[in-house]
Amino acid sequence: xxxxxxxRIGLGVFLYAVFVVAVLTFYPDKPENMDWKDxxxxxxxxxxxxxxxxxxxxxLDLLGSPDISEAKRLGDKExxxxxxxxxxxxxxxxxxxxxxxxLLFVNGQLVAWGDSAYQQYIDx
Numbered sequence: 001x002x003x004x005x006x007x008r009i010g011l012g013v014f015l016y017a018v019f020v021v022a023v024l025t026f027y028p029d030k031p032e033n034m035d036w037k038d039x040x041x042x043x044x045x046x047x048x049x050x051x052x053x054x055x056x057x058x059x060l061d062l063l064g065s066p067d068i069s070e071a072k073r074l075g076d077k078e079x080x081x082x083x084x085x086x087x088x089x090x091x092x093x094x095x096x097x098x099x100x101x102x103l104l105f106v107n108g109q110l111v112a113w114g115d116s117a118y119q120q121y122i123d124x
Contacts, residue, residue, distance in 0.1 A: 047084065072124075081121040
C-alpha cells in the first residue's frame with residue numbers, strides 16, 4: 001500500500017511540474033498582459049536596467065507599448081518621447097505623464113530618460 005501512495009505522489013509531482021513548465025513556456029508574463037499595478041512595478045525594474053544607446057525596437061520588446069507617446073521632427077532629427085507608468089498618484093483610472101517615466105529617443109536611439117528627458121524633448 002505504501003508503494004502505491006509513493007507512486008501516486010510521484011506522479012502528482014511530475015504532472016504538476018509538467019503543468020508549471022507548460023504555463024511558463026506558453027504564457028510568458030508580457031507587459032501588455034499585466035494589470036496596471038504589476039506593469040508599474042515591472043516598468044520600474046526594467047527602466048532601472050536601461051542603457052543609453054538602446055534601440056527603440058528593443059525597448060518596445062522589453063516594455064511593450066508606451067502609455068503615452070509624443071513625437072516631432074527637427075531638421076534631420078526625429079525625436080520621440082515614450083512614457084511608461086512607474087508610479088501611482090491618483091486613483092482615477094487615467095494614466096498621466098506625471099505618473100510615468102519618459103524615455104527620449106533621437107532617430108530611434110535612447111538618449112535620455114527621466115524628467116530631464118521630457119524637458120529636452122520640449123526644448124528640442
